[in-house]
Amino acid sequence: MGILVFVECAEGKVKKTSLEAIVYAHGMGEPVTVIAMGKVDNAELESLGKYGAQKVLHADDTRLNEEGIEAYATVITDAFAKEDSSILVLANSSLGTPVAAIVASRLNASLATNVVELPDTSSGFVVKRSIYTGKAFSRVELTKDKKVIAIRKNAAELKEVGGTANVSVFNATLTDADFATKILSTEKATGDILLPEAEIVVSGGRGMKGPEHWGIIEDLAKALGAATGCSKPVSDMGWRPHHEHVGQTGIKVSPQLYIAVGISGAIQHLAGVNSSKYIVVINKDAEAPFFKAADYGIVGDAFDVVPKLTEAIKAAK
Amino acid sequence: MKILVCISHVPDTTSKINFVNDNTKFDTAGVQFIIGPYDDYALARAIEIKEANAGSTVTVLNVGLSETEPTIRKALAIGADDAVRINAEPTDSYFVAAQIAEHAKSTSYDLILMGRESIDFNSGVVHGIVGQMLAIPAVSPVMKLEIEGTKAKLTREIEGGKEMLEVNLPFVAGCQEPIAEWKIPNMRGIMSARTKPLNVVEPVSVDSGIKLIKFEQPPAKGTVKMISADNVAELVTLLKNEAKVL
Ligand SMILES: Cc1cc2nc3c(=O)[nH]c(=O)nc-3n(C[C@H](O)[C@H](O)[C@H](O)COP(=O)(O)OP(=O)(O)OC[C@H]3O[C@@H](n4cnc5c(N)ncnc54)[C@H](O)[C@@H]3O)c2cc1C
Ligand SMILES: Nc1ncnc2c1ncn2[C@@H]1O[C@H](COP(=O)(O)O)[C@@H](O)[C@H]1O
Numbered sequence: 001m002g003i004l005v006f007v008e009c010a011e012g013k014v015k016k017t018s019l020e021a022i023v024y025a026h027g028m029g030e031p032v033t034v035i036a037m038g039k040v041d042n043a044e045l046e047s048l049g050k051y052g053a054q055k056v057l058h059a060d061d062t063r064l065n066e067e068g069i070e071a072y073a074t075v076i077t078d079a080f081a082k083e084d085s086s087i088l089v090l091a092n093s094s095l096g097t098p099v100a101a102i103v104a105s106r107l108n109a110s111l112a113t114n115v116v117e118l119p120d121t122s123s124g125f126v127v128k129r130s131i132y133t134g135k136a137f138s139r140v141e142l143t144k145d146k147k148v149i150a151i152r153k154n155a156a157e158l159k160e161v162g163g164t165a166n167v168s169v170f171n172a173t174l175t176d177a178d179f180a181t182k183i184l185s186t187e188k189a190t191g192d193i194l195l196p197e198a199e200i201v202v203s204g205g206r207g208m209k210g211p212e213h214w215g216i217i218e219d220l221a222k223a224l225g226a227a228t229g230c231s232k233p234v235s236d237m238g239w240r241p242h243h244e245h246v247g248q249t250g251i252k253v254s255p256q257l258y259i260a261v262g263i264s265g266a267i268q269h270l271a272g273v274n275s276s277k278y279i280v281v282i283n284k285d286a287e288a289p290f291f292k293a294a295d296y297g298i299v300g301d302a303f304d305v306v307p308k309l310t311e312a313i314k315a316a317k
Numbered sequence: 318m319k320i321l322v323c324i325s326h327v328p329d330t331t332s333k334i335n336f337v338n339d340n341t342k343f344d345t346a347g348v349q350f351i352i353g354p355y356d357d358y359a360l361a362r363a364i365e366i367k368e369a370n371a372g373s374t375v376t377v378l379n380v381g382l383s384e385t386e387p388t389i390r391k392a393l394a395i396g397a398d399d400a401v402r403i404n405a406e407p408t409d410s411y412f413v414a415a416q417i418a419e420h421a422k423s424t425s426y427d428l429i430l431m432g433r434e435s436i437d438f439n440s441g442v443v444h445g446i447v448g449q450m451l452a453i454p455a456v457s458p459v460m461k462l463e464i465e466g467t468k469a470k471l472t473r474e475i476e477g478g479k480e481m482l483e484v485n486l487p488f489v490a491g492c493q494e495p496i497a498e499w500k501i502p503n504m505r506g507i508m509s510a511r512t513k514p515l516n517v518v519e520p521v522s523v524d525s526g527i528k529l530i531k532f533e534q535p536p537a538k539g540t541v542k543m544i545s546a547d548n549v550a551e552l553v554t555l556l557k558n559e560a561k562v563l
Contacts, residue, residue: 010476067475070454092441094475098457098491101445104411110526111411113440126530133436135334137533140409144526181454181484184470188478196476200562224563242460242495243477248330248436249354249494257562268330274535278560280552281541291541296555300546309549316553316563 002031004085005053006076008067008095009040016197017091017153019051024156025089026052027118033057035079035170037064037072042167049165051158057083057170066183067095073102075172080107080146092150093196100150110142113150133248133271153196153254154275195244198227200257201276203246205231205269207262207283207302211239216306217261223313229253231263247272262302265290282306318373318464320363321426323417323443324392325353325407325435326385336532343437343532350388354499355432359490361497362462363430364396370464374398376424380407380416386515393510394502400515410440411525417443418450419521426487428469433458433491444491454484457491 003025007018014036025032034048034056045056059075076099080088088103090096097113104111112127116137120126124141130152131138142149195201202221204214214228221228228244235245246253248268258276262283263269270293273279281294284301291297298305328334328348335344352360360377367373377392379385380403389400403416421429429451434441441457448455460479461472464486471482471490502510544552557563 067480069456094458094473097441098445098455101442101455102449104442105446105449108526111442111446112527113442128533129439131437131439131532132328132334133330133439134535136336136535139530139533141528141530142526143528144524181456181482181488184481184483186475186478186480188475192477194477236495243474243479257556257560271330278556278562280556291543293538294541295539295560296552297541297543298546298549298552299543305546305549309552312550312553313563315550316557 006090022051050160053165056167071178104148109146110144134274193227200226203229205263323431324356326388359430359492394506405520409527414446415523429489433493448489455489458493459490
């Protein structure tokens with residue numbers, strides 16, 4: 001019995017969505033063991049006790065410093081068996097989701113990704129998933145003994161519940177087959193706030209007229225401690241990198257605050273932002289459809305409003 | 318090269334999502350169906366690879382009931398050579414994966430392309446499960462895919478960046494932009510699609526371990542509060558004191 005939680009680390013820190021996964025698992029009321037990989041120090045892992053982890057297994061094999069999906073899946077499957085766990089919880093991400101698929105297949109477990117709240121166990125084991133790109137939910141029962149649950153951001157609210165976790169080294173059996181997909185290199189923006197994790201996002205659309213005008217978006221983002229995003233045409237035209245593209249075919253964000261500047265609010269863009277807590281829209285066209293999905297709106301020219309807003313935020317701090 | 322492209326048949330991205338039968342069934346009334354947008358990228362890349370490698374074939378596969386045939390014909394019109402429809406309601410991603418794997422076992426494909434995720438289930442797992450069932454690697458989400466002999470070089474999107482990978486054929490990839498540009502069928506394609514083979518196969522039975530209880534709509538959004546462009550300080554005050562997000 002017990003729940004295993006896989007946590008992702010970035011730059012030596014456990015990612016916030018992974019902390020949410022620990023809180024989520026703790027909320028199910030069973031003992032929680034965490035499995036972490038690669039480069040991360042002991043103090044960081046011990047601190048996971050705060051969120052409800054009793055035990056932390058650290059697979060510190062240096063080959064795991066690279067985020068290989070197959071290798072990670074093998075370590076997790078191994079830990080799941082050794083710990084005699086019944087449920088695996090992890091955060092949806094470009095690493096977590098494919099890992100979940102592999103582990104669930106190997107364990108012959110029921111699998112649900114995109115889960116948005118704690119399971120309802122009053123009759124069976126029922127989870128709520130976000131479907132149709134945020135336009136609906138489904139409640140599905142996971143009927144197998146073993147279960148793999150990938151949660152979406154904000155499925156659990158971070159809170160401190162415990163003390164220090166017990167950290168031990170986990171020796172996983174890895175073979176060459178686990179490294180069949182070779183990672184040649186990675187390119188990663190360091191230091192930036194990652195879009196899928198961000199609490200505040202400032203996005204610009206075609207209304208920004210060109211990449212040379214992104215300075216005002218970046219200044220506003222900086223004043224707010226926000227990540228920057230964009231609409232699809234903006235990344236299609238190469239004004240901004242592809243990993244900033246928000247929407248149906250891009251990143252789905254769920255921040256506390258989403259600020260859209262010069263974005264019309266096409267339904268495909270809205271599909272990526274509809275789980276934001278608050279939406280602010282700045283657009284010079286009062287008829288822009290985005291206003292219908294917004295909590296606060298300003299009709300005005302971005303080149304006038306955005307710098308003023310940046311100043312007002314700085315002044316309020 | 319033998320390429321398999323798995324396509325989902327999903328509501329157009331502008332559709333309103335409603336349910337019937339006491340919230341247990343998707344309401345298809347007035348809904349236009351399309352090839353999943355990510356699957357459409359996979360298909361476009363498959364056709365490009367076929368065109369660059371003489372003697373290659375592209376097979377499209379859909380798990381769905383007969384109503385999906387127009388969507389499958391569209392994929393044939395775009396340039397796939399033949400199609401397979403597994404005659405079953407795609408109830409969940411594991412079920413779909415098991416059907417795809419069953420078909421792929423009997424035909425050895427060099428490459429299996431899918432979308433990174435379906436836009437109805439949004440699971441992002443069919444490729445990973447199929448990879449396991451066939452004991453071949455699965456990579457997703459793939460932004461770039463170049464075949465180099467018996468190997469392929471891929472670019473995978475990771476949070477805040479990308480990762481360059483090398484993998485041996487055969488493998489499964491979940492595709493997304495900018496892997497290729499969506500292709501629009503031309504008149505000749507549409508004509509020839511009518512006579513291309515579309516084989517209907519009965520499903521295998523699987524226990525996917527998932528049972529639908531019901532669907533739900535998200536809560537309705539409140540009305541927007543408009544603020545004058547001359548008074549942005551008011552917005553800051555509202556964000557601070559009313560929304561409490563600053
Ligand atoms: C299958 C499919 C998937 C798609 N997926 C996505 C997706 O994931 N993400 C996405 O974003 N789109 C997606 N799209 C595209 C989508 O339909 C829209 O075309 C796109 O979102 C429009 O981008 P935009 O709002 O930046 O540009 P536009 O629609 O051109 O809007 C620009 C806006 O800027 C305003 N503006 C102009 N000048 C100023 C100024 N000086 N100050 C303030 N405002 C100004 C205008 O009033 C206008 O509202 C998809 C489309 C399809 C068919
Ligand atoms: N019913 C289906 N028939 C064929 N392929 C599918 C079907 N459903 C999903 N797929 C493929 O699997 C991918 C991932 O789907 P999912 O795991 O449901 O998000 C999709 O992008 C499609 O390429």
